[in-house]
Amino acid sequence: MRKVFCYVPVVDGTVLNEHAWGLMKIANKINTERLPLAGIVVHSGLEKEQWGELPFDEVYHVRLEAEQWKVADAHVQAFEHVHHEIGAAQGIYLFASNPLYHETAVRLSVRYGGAVITHAVDIHTPNSDAAASSFTVKREIYRGKAHEYVTFRSSNPTSHQFVTMSPAVLYGERMQGQPSVVREIHYDNPTAGKVRFVSESVIGWEELKITEARCVIGVGRGLSGAGSMADIVRLAELLNAPIGGSKVADELGLIPRDRRIGSSGSAIDADIYIAIGISGSSQHLEGIKGVKRVIAVNSDPSAPIFQRCDIGIVGKFQDVIPALVAAVQSESSVSAT
Amino acid sequence: MNICVLIKPVADPASIRWDYREQRLDFMTPGFNRPDLHALQWACDYKQTHAARITIVTVVDPDQEIDVKPLLKYPVDDCIIIKCANLSRYRHQTALPLVQALKDQAFDLILSGSQSEDTHSGVTPAVLAEFLGIPYFSEVYQIDPASDHIWQVKRKSGRDRVQTFRIDLPAVIGGDWVDRTETVCSPVFRGLPPGKGIGQIYGRMFGEGT
Ligand SMILES: Cc1cc2nc3c(=O)[nH]c(=O)nc-3n(C[C@H](O)[C@H](O)[C@H](O)COP(=O)(O)OP(=O)(O)OC[C@H]3O[C@@H](n4cnc5c(N)ncnc54)[C@H](O)[C@@H]3O)c2cc1C
Numbered sequence: 001m002r003k004v005f006c007y008v009p010v011v012d013g014t015v016l017n018e019h020a021w022g023l024m025k026i027a028n029k030i031n032t033e034r035l036p037l038a039g040i041v042v043h044s045g046l047e048k049e050q051w052g053e054l055p056f057d058e059v060y061h062v063r064l065e066a067e068q069w070k071v072a073d074a075h076v077q078a079f080e081h082v083h084h085e086i087g088a089a090q091g092i093y094l095f096a097s098n099p100l101y102h103e104t105a106v107r108l109s110v111r112y113g114g115a116v117i118t119h120a121v122d123i124h125t126p127n128s129d130a131a132a133s134s135f136t137v138k139r140e141i142y143r144g145k146a147h148e149y150v151t152f153r154s155s156n157p158t159s160h161q162f163v164t165m166s167p168a169v170l171y172g173e174r175m176q177g178q179p180s181v182v183r184e185i186h187y188d189n190p191t192a193g194k195v196r197f198v199s200e201s202v203i204g205w206e207e208l209k210i211t212e213a214r215c216v217i218g219v220g221r222g223l224s225g226a227g228s229m230a231d232i233v234r235l236a237e238l239l240n241a242p243i244g245g246s247k248v249a250d251e252l253g254l255i256p257r258d259r260r261i262g263s264s265g266s267a268i269d270a271d272i273y274i275a276i277g278i279s280g281s282s283q284h285l286e287g288i289k290g291v292k293r294v295i296a297v298n299s300d301p302s303a304p305i306f307q308r309c310d311i312g313i314v315g316k317f318q319d320v321i322p323a324l325v326a327a328v329q330s331e332s333s334v335s336a337t
Numbered sequence: 338m339n340i341c342v343l344i345k346p347v348a349d350p351a352s353i354r355w356d357y358r359e360q361r362l363d364f365m366t367p368g369f370n371r372p373d374l375h376a377l378q379w380a381c382d383y384k385q386t387h388a389a390r391i392t393i394v395t396v397v398d399p400d401q402e403i404d405v406k407p408l409l410k411y412p413v414d415d416c417i418i419i420k421c422a423n424l425s426r427y428r429h430q431t432a433l434p435l436v437q438a439l440k441d442q443a444f445d446l447i448l449s450g451s452q453s454e455d456t457h458s459g460v461t462p463a464v465l466a467e468f469l470g471i472p473y474f475s476e477v478y479q480i481d482p483a484s485d486h487i488w489q490v491k492r493k494s495g496r497d498r499v500q501t502f503r504i505d506l507p508a509v510i511g512g513d514w515v516d517r518t519e520t521v522c523s524p525v526f527r528g529l530p531p532g533k534g535i536g537q538i539y540g541r542m543f544g545e546g547t
Pocket of ligand 1 (some may be wrong): 219220221222223226245246247248249260261262263264265276277278279280281282283284287297298299302303315316317318
């Protein structure tokens with residue numbers, strides 16, 4: 001009998017990550033023995049009210065200093081402390097596989113003499129009444145060209161099993177529950193490790209890749225010979241948005257080649273894409289399939305980009321962009337006060 | 338600075354295809370894990386401006402033929418090939434023969450890619466560090482010396498942020514370096530320095546794993 005534990009993912013130590021609900025879904029799926037599900041939350045300042053609403057039967061939470069929380073060494077020590085306090089028997093421990101949690105899970109697997117399967121995309125149980133220990137884990141190999149199915153060897157049934165799940169498969173509706181056990185585990189500062197957090201900074205829009213940014217600006221032929229890009233650059237600064245564009249923009253030298261968006265360039269998955277002076281050819285739209293929200297600025301109301309956008313502004317970019325800059329500026333000064 | 342670079346032989350993922358008739362992967366062109374080669378490239382760049390000694394270490398199955406010539410084009414000082422049975426079966430345990438081979442050597446820095454291009458596990462460097470009792474830090478895209486035995490590393494956090502950490506050496510660092518092998522390096526075959534050979538160590542698997 002293996003109890004399933006979720007190492008609940010937290011953003012910056014203070015906000016529950018949406019991956020938590022995805023991890024919870026996987027945990028429910030593999031908990032075929034219907035043992036109490038446990039959540040281990042190592043954080044640096046989550047709101048107290050949240051503990052009673054987490055969708056687990058048991059919640060164990062530990063608070064670390066904000067700077068320690070960013071280092072895997074502190075998570076390893078916190079986990080060991082929780083493990084010692086609750087006297088957990090052999091279990092299956094699910095982690096999200098970002099670098100911090102990945103390092104933590106792999107190191108713990110060594111410390112507990114267990115085994116680890118990383119970057120899993122799914123976990124299958126052979127049939128409804130099979131023991132959880134016989135599950136198979138699906139992983140991508142060779143850059144996603146093939147899948148492999150792996151399983152833990154059963155020669156040592158008492159050891160712990162660690163699985164890290166690829167964040168790409170961790171999504172799910174926010175869940176609420178009423179844990180019967182909510183226990184804070186006090187852990188005074190872990191011993192100073194050999195890795196120390198120094199600082200965090202934002203990557204500026206000029207260095208940020210269009211494939212990694214939350215907000216991307218795209219420019220097209222509509223800008224050619226139309227004077228200065230100063231307002232667009234100002235918008236890029238305000239939104240920390242790198243500037244990419246259409247094939248034509250690339251050929252006109254408005255953007256570097258590696259910033260072309262579309263079927264013969266990069267595919268982006270930004271939260272917001274602002275298309276300026278871009279008609280919206282099928283090849284260009286191919287590159288913005290993964291974008292959540294599109295804002296289009298175009299002087300031609302029949303431009304196809306308006307079929308793909310969430311907010312469309314018909315007008316010359318020379319008039320629209322300064323107004324947009326002013327609006328963003330006043331909005332940011334409101335939120336700064 | 339005594340630098341060790343772990344290099345994993347892998348089939349080139351770009352060439353691999355699924356053979357539907359045989360129901361297996363085919364076109365397995367042998368090569369080396371590119372993230373590891375980026376680590377090697379970084380070490381070679383460092384050696385151009387600082388006193389450094391570079392040892393490359395690779396672990397292979399005893400019956401696996403490996404051509405290390407491409408690796409010896411880099412200015413390395415030593416090359417250790419560890420032969421170890423059942424590697425593909427117990428691949429999470431690649432770290433164990435590495436521990437045996439490296440535990441008595443005074444490396445300041447052990448570098449590799451954070452993941453291999455075949456299995457994408459990211460386990461070996463972390464397990465190695467844990468067994469050696471030294472820190473491990475992954476997904477690093479920039480490293481710089483802060484002082485003799487403290488190095489500064491940067492890694493991306495979320496989409497648009499960079500976190501900076503300091504690490505006491507010795508340490509294992511898994512890189513997420515940008516692809517520079519083709520642009521920066523056009524190595525020529527130099528061979529190993531006089532008196533140096535390609536060492537072969539026979540390792541052994543034990544314990545449990547996946
Ligand atoms: C094989 C192949 C691959 C291709 N790959 C890509 C690709 O990867 N990416 C890509 O983008 N294209 C690609 N293309 C090209 C594509 O077909 C289009 O030609 C291109 O996307 C058009 O770029 P554009 O929108 O900048 O220019 P246009 O289609 O000329 O559109 C310019 C737009 O600007 C508007 N405009 C003009 N003046 C203003 C103003 N003052 N203010 C506001 N709006 C204004 C116009 O109304 C017009 O809608 C490819 C083509 C082929 C054949």
